[in-house]
Amino acid sequence: MKQKSEDTAFFGQPKGLSTLFFTEMWERFSYYGMRAILLFYIYYAVDKGGLGMDEVTAASIMSIYGSLVYLSSTVGGWLSDRIWGSRKTVFIGGVLIMFGHIVLSLPLGTAALYCSIALIVAGTGLLKPNVSDMVGGLYSPEDRRRDAGFSMFVFGINLGSAIAPWLVPWAADGFGFHAFGNTTNFHAGFSLAAFGMLLGLIQYYYGGRKHLSKDSNKPNDPISKEELQSIIKKIVVALVILAIVLVAMQLLGKLNINNIISLITILAIAIPIYYFAIMLKSDKVTKTERSRVLAYIPLFIAGAIFWGIEESGSVVLALFAEQRTILHIGSWHFAAANFQTLNPVFIMILTPLFVWLWEHWKGQPTAPKKFAIGLVFAGLSYAWMALPGMLYGTSGRVSPLWLVGSWFIVEIAEMLISPIGLSVTTKLAPKAFQSQMMSMWFLADATGQAVNSQIVKYYSANTEVQYFLIVGIVSVVFGLIMLVLSKRIHALMAGIN
Incomplete structure (x- = not known):
């Protein structure tokens, strides 16, 4: 059997990378294809193929959906490490995701929407963090191909994310033949998303048996019966508390989707606060590590603000694309959902440029300064979107280039924050909280989107300019404040750059 360093079957990389590359590509295809049309499905009138909810509720659901996906990622890593092993955890996650899309593809109304959200949230939480971990497991610590392998893997993620906003809306529109008349058949689009996940599962199952390590079938730190019983008791207590809260809300006449979204928002903000408190108070954390955790707090807040803006592409900017944008250039017509492709496309374009920049810029800014500059760019991407309303009013339609420009600006911000955030999170993590600290980066995204679920309620054509300007x-x-405090934050990092 070949050693890891000898396996060059996939463009010079281990053959197992091909399995994980296509698994994640199809998973992202299904997820971003679904998100490209889901907002419109929720608020389109019933006679146009939608559920007929109001736009404010639809936008809040989309934001809290994204928040729940990243909240669930913290559970997926634990289940892999302690109970199932990464390969089984990823497969179970993929199956749940596929069934989530299948449920959404059936014309079963609002109940199917919420059931689908539950399945896809749980499935993505199991799959997403563990696929990345398995990529790292393909290489020995001294294998110099690791960075290139991860770059190829990330390309697969963005490839799936880029083609989905074209193919899934195309399916929903009758595959180019307008087969459904004036009604959009969203269920056909969701069916294509389900089929994409099925393809990913098939190649993962057979490719995994041939090319992935047998060690991935086993948990890294198997849980003992005593620990498992303790965990089960805690889960039961948490479920009982949740049930009491929901019953109390029902008795008070407050059990509705908006209040449930508010409850999830509180949890998404409270959980990272709890994590920070635990790490700062722990006897297992040294004085130097505690300083680094303190340094991470402003980086976490910056990350949450950034992700709140970046993830709005499938919410606020999607509404702007549908209601305020000219959806053709000359004779070429396109759908509002197609704009979702801009995020991954710009990432693929900009990533090589920034990789080259970081490799050759000797006096490059520290991580806090990169975050600060990234926040300024993120804010400018929203300020840019205020301009068409200021120049032409908010009653008509404007050039699609406004959206293109906004996405380009925010992706510059992503290059300054997202990969730097992943890197600095691992460096600042206390030894006793390595995996928990990694989950904090996912929680920053969850917190940002949870806050979005509340503030998006204030977005409308009438408040468009104010909304973009204020956010x-x-x-x-905040970026400028971080820039001023960057030296102090860097000092708290205690030697970490």
């Missing part, structure tokens, strides 16, 4: 200014101001 943009908040990001820019």
Whole structure:
């Protein structure tokens, strides 16, 4: 059997990378294909193929959906490490995701929407963090191909994310033949998303048996019966508390989707606060590590603000694309959902440029300064979106280039924050909290989207200019404050760059 360093079957990389590359590509295809049309499905009138909810509720659901996906990722890593092993955890996650899309493809109304969200949230939480971990497991510590392998893997993620916003809306529109008349058949689009996940599962199952390590079938740190019993008791207590809260809300006449979204928002903000408190108070954390955790707090807040803006592409910017954008250039017509492709496309374009920049820029800024500059760019992407309303009013439609420009600006911000955030999270993590600290980066995204679920309620054509300006200014101001404090934050990092 070949050693890891000898396996060059996939463009010079281990053959197992091909299995994980296509698994994640199809998973992202299904997820971003579904998200490209889901907002419209929720608020389109019933006679146009939708559920007929109001736009405010639809936008809040989309934001809290994204928050739940990243909250669930913290559970997926634990189940892999302690109970199932990464390969089984990823497969179970993929199956749940596929069934989530299948449920959504059936014309079963609002109940199917919520059931689908539950399945896809649980499935993505199991799959997403563990696929990345398995990529790392393909290489020995001294294998110099590791960075290139991860770059190829990330390309697969963005490839799936880029083609989905074209193919899934195309399916929903009758595969180019307008087969459904004036009604959009969203269920056909969701069916294509389900089929994409099925393809990913098939090649993962057979490719995994041939090319992935047998060690991935086993948990890294198997849980004992005593620990498992303790965990089960805690889960039961948490479920009982949740049930009491929900019953109390029902008795008070407050059990509705908006209040449930508010409850999840509180949890998404409270959980990282709890994590920070535990790490700062722990006897297992040294004085130097505690300083680094303190340094991470402003980086976490910056990450949450950034992700709140970046993830709005499938919410606020999707509404702008549908209602305020000219959906053709000359004779070429396109759908509002197609704009979702801009995020991964710009990532693929900009990543090589920034990789080259970080490799050759000797006096490059510290991590806090990169975050600060990234926040300024994120804020400017929203300030940019205020301009068409200021120049032409908010009653007509404007050039699609406004959206293209906004996405380009925010992806510059992502290059300054997202990969740097992943890297600095691993460096600042206390030894006793390595995996928990990694989950904090996912929680930053969850917190940002949870806050979005509340503030998006204030977005409309009438408040468009104010909304973009206020959120943009908040990001820019926080970025400037971070820039001023960057030396102090860097000092707290205690030797970490």
